[in-house]
Amino acid sequence: MADRGDTHYKVSTLNMWFLLSSGFLLVATAWMVIDDWNAPWKKYQAEFRKIDEVRTRDRIESAEMQAQAESAAGIGVLLAEATSRLDARQDEVSGVEQELHEAKGKLFEVSENTKKAKQNLAWERYLIEEHRNHENEPTYGEERLREFTRVFVELQAEEEQRAATVDEITERLADLNEEVTSLAGKKKAAQGGLTTLQKKLNRLAPEAPTEKLANVLRDFPGLDFVDPRNKVKKQVLSDLSFELNFTKGARIDMCQTCHEAADMPGYTSDIIVDGEPIANPYLTHPNLDLYLSAKSPHPVTEMGCTICHRGSGQALDFIRADHRPVGGEQMEEWRKKYHWHKQHHWDYPMLDSDFIEASCVQCHKGSMELIAEAAPTVSEGYRLFEERGCYSCHKVEWFPTTRKPGPTLKNLQAKLDRTWVDSWVANPTNFRPSTKMPRIFHLSNYEPEAVITTSEWGEGREMLGQEWTENMIASITAYLFNAAPKRAADPMPIPGDADRGRESYRLAGCLACHNMAGYPGQTLPTIDLAFQPNNENEHGPNLRGVATKLNRDWLYQWLMDPKAYWPETRMPDLGLSQQEAADITAYIMDDPDGIFRDVTDVWELEESTYDAEVLREMAREFFSRLGRTELARRFAGENPEFRWDREEDLLLAVGERQIGHNGCFSCHLIGGFEETSPIGVELTNWGSKTVDKLAWEFRAKIMAHENGWDLGTREEFKHYRENWIEEKLKNPRIFDEQKVKSPLELTRMPQFGLSDSEILAISNFVVGLVDDEVALAEMDESPADAAMDYGMRVVRQQNCMACHVVEPGRVQFHDEEGVLHDIAAEPVIFDGLDMPPKMEDIDQFRQYIADYEAEFEELEDIGFRLLEVAPDFGLTGESIYITKDQLVGLKSPQGGDFVRVVADYYLNGIEMFDPEATGDQKYYSWTYGPDGAVADVDGELRSYHDQGYDKVRWTFAPPVLLDEGSKVQRSWFYSFLMDPFPIRQQLRVHMPAFNITESESAAVANYFAHKAEQESPASYARAMRASAGITPKRSLAGKRPWPELTNQIQDKEVVTAAELAPMAGLAAKTILGIEDGSKPDTEASFDKLEVFGDSIGFSKSGAVNPSIEAILQQSASYHSLEGLGREVAFKGVNCFTCHWLNGTGPTQLDSPIAWAPDLGLTRDRLRPDWTRDWLWNPNLIYPGTSMAANFASSEPQYQAQYPDSTNAQQIEAVLDWLFNFDRTESADNN
């Protein structure tokens, strides 16, 4: 082509440019390809393939797989034999097959004919109907219709017969083939695991050269987009949105690209590769039953990773994922190895492993109680947040508790004197080291010698921390006493007796929530339980020293009616008589035992003093807006409304402001502050606050300096949200360090004196208070879960566990084959002692054994009484004995410590210590009556020292509440909590009237009902397996109800889960899972287990359904058996020898130890199913109870009252009577 000369470019130059840019593009592309090929995550995947290969080889060689292979081989031999046997009978088989073929053919023919006949019949019927209608001949064609019907019916019958023949032949054929088919199936099952593993190994490390080559090509740079072995694994969580730079999108977590084994079981540090145990990112996530796996409540496919762990889910790079080093050393190491640094622009860095539970809060706001076991730290934080009153200064929108945690101060004139309050406020722990009241004064930002301010707004003398603090205290107490009316408590109407009070104090229930433990460092010369703190008796304050603080009349009135003084108190109304209250008051105030007047060494009563000059300066700070002139007027007394020239008036004015400033009213009700909002920062979204918004002030630098850290390294490590709050809780005033602030700017948060673990717990909770999308998408608790959570909270808040066991203790042990068992049980009494050991934890228990052996004798084995059916060991109430070596662990029961206090008193009296005496005489036992006698409710003195622990426990101590939901009607329980009354007349301790709302009381009733419902499949499964071992054996057990069955046997066998499994058609693991209450197992397989139970004739009263209040008043036998039941009850069993009836005492009115609950309550109180089980075998419900099995004899008793009756009929009759009788009936009518 000719050069037209009109171009503005030179081709050669252009070629040069083209060459350059092509070269650049080529290089860039190559670079891109190489860089992509070289991405760090691919190395992790390659490494993981190596690990997986090693593990797969190990597993193939494992004993289990070898055994599988052997067993498959064994079955293979059998299969071959069976096949050859079948081949030998080939003629027979072919014969049957031929027969089947023919029979099917005939069946087909007949069915076709039948169909045709049916059509013919329908057609004919139509024609006849038409004819009859048109011609008006109502009887036309009857003969023909009958004929057609006959043909159809006959053919139909033949079809059925032919079909039966086909079935029969098919079955015969299956029988012939059965052996071979089942063996083939078994072989396949046996080989299953191994085959899968071999396939996997082949995929990971193929033998064939072609496949090896293919793998190389797949991973080759530039080709690896086709079908690479290395793939980014991501969870796209469209339900969970994520906000980044103001745009919202689906949350995408790619963590599993490197953490490939996270949701695969079995990748633990036990796996050794190249001589090193494998470590992250190759490990399995802990507790797959709870996290990640598909059947867990947190499947990774729905929740992803960063919801809990935080960090950046879309980063495929170690640093950009915002990994977090654990500890400074690891941080240094990471810096060197990965050039690690914090991601300053990522708001949610990955959480420290100590803080991972914080994430639970975002979804579990409505189930914080339910997750207590799975997330102990953050649940503890949630409880402490309430217990220490954090919520009362710091609003958390959803926090369920709103009451003011501290006692009301509105009437404190009646209770306390001012000097005591002065001294208390200055430092509460001086008086009571265990108090929950935080310390407000004399903290680090008020150093006694430091200058707080200078007077006259910076013109006069310097004021020091010490005097400033003294004036704060003086003004606050002045205001408090001025705001409270000068009203003394009403005087005690009758005098009390301290000796009698000692007994009442112990038995009326005070010790359930209060203890008298010694001060730190004080060793008390006693092993009396009342002096040992435990979870429950620390609910109320330790009462040591209280007599030095309280007003006697006030104490009496408080005991009689706590709500009158403090409407929101948790102290329940104990229902004390005037005499009891007066006696207890006398015991506490007169203090014959040296407890209630015993104060700490550091406690001193010191009246507060004030200095008008300091007060004026405070007024200037608080009232600065008034301006100098107005203030000067007031100080000079020229403003008639504010005569601040009078020091008292000035003191009160400043006091009011100090209370407002320090937030006393947040926790206490104080006159004049009823409506004031709390002073703390709202924490509802605190966890979302970015780190740069936290006022670290100079703290981080000071810390670095103190620890000799290089700023920017270790300091950076410390610089997270969690660390800030930990620092704050350790020393709430810490961020004032080296700051210059005016008095009103100084930090006000008080010092709670928390332990490190408490600080960690609370910090976890607060860090979890976030407001991002996830947190807002609140979890939808099931109504049952919500009810459980609410109920558990009330049970905890009201400390029901002090008196009642709500969860049994558990013992973990190895059996002789080394299998671990975990069963609900309680230890039996050691020989020669009269109380069983307390079950706290394994170390305490081992110490107990060692002490016992040192004093008595070597123990060969240790007994535990079963508290629920343990099918591998026995029925409820039976004992098992294990050696010390077998014992692995103990879990303390929830609640019931007060039961031990009561039982101990009845059996032994109070152990008293006589400081004057020596030797054994140092200790003596004391009861109110002589010779160890206790004053019973009827006022008589009786001794119970010769009774057993079980007897006094069941008779005189508060009842256990295990499975209470199955026992009582929910509506009754609710009303009882609202308005309790004595059920067991013989108890000195009464069920108190709790200060709870209707909704709280309903919550408790609901909680127990739902708990019973949830536990019922497990208890069914356990009882069913146990019943299978009871002679007569399973198949013969018949339709007898479960508790009756347990009465009839002395011997039984253990049917293991493995034995039961094939019969029930379930895996042994599933059966054990249901027995242990596993939710997935129960949901998946309980129905099947129940069907099997039915098939062996097992029957147990069904699950409690909380949505239906099943009341038997209208039972099947309603009124029909009532008369017979009455006869059996009155004249046969003689129930009223022991039981009360509608307020009338039993025949044994002189023996409170023989008394039993009022049967008049039964129809409103108990559930019929439970009552029936109870009548059959009381020991199966409350092991050791005094209630005898009245219908247990193999020859039914009470024939005179109910002729020719069985035990079951008698029980139904008694139930009919109990649930239907006239409410006016009394025991006297007998």
Next chain:
Amino acid sequence: MKLVSSATLLLLTGLALAYPPVVLAPDSASSAEAGAVCCSPSSDVRRNVYVTPTPSEEGKGKAHGRVVFDGEIPKRKELSITEAQSKGCVQADEAINKQDLTLLVGEDKGIANAVVTIAVPDQELNVPEENIVLDQVQCRFDQHIVLAPLGATVEYRNSDDVPHNVHTYSLRNKAFNRTLSAQTSYEQALQHAEVIQIRCDIHPWMSAYVFVADSNFATITDEHGGFEISGLAPGEYTAKIWHEKLGKTEVKVVVSEEGESEAVSVPMKLKVKRSRRRR
């Protein structure tokens, strides 16, 4: 003071071999014919021994001695039983027996009703074929201590016209609590060696013990605290003594080649309260 509560268990590790004939139970003529015996309800001691050694050649030795109380003789007190409590127990013109049998110390300080057992290896227990009957008569158990060999069967009986319940406080044998209405009974096979306390919850004063012995060489002390166990081969033995209130103790007994042994005196005393452990 309660040293032995419901929970006492005695670990006798004796095993089985046979020894010569003996006259057992020195105090009670009736118990010479081992088996179904019963003392009159008025007897102070009310004990019954249902164990017998098997006759054999070498076993002609005997252990004997006394269990004596160390301390001041405690005053005997009657049980407090009101008329209302014992309604229906006795005829209108009769009075209920209020004797307290928990600790019987004679003038000579002898402790009655202590059980003495000697473990002898390889002995075969002589289990009576008939049931051992523990009856409830006039709202008292007709025997206070029943000394029965392991494997025997106890028949709890109610001969009264009022109902009783039998509430056993045992740890190794299956504990039960059953009502026995008038004139009925219930049998229990003794499967573990231990002491079982039997009480009636309706009548709180009723209490008896079944001592399940793992040895044929056992007896109960008489009202002077005396005991004698015959049929022992020469050798050294440990006699274990159990008392419901005083607890346990033991003493060495040497039977010479001639079958003689020195009478032993075993002191027992009330323990101080402090021995309990509660934690």
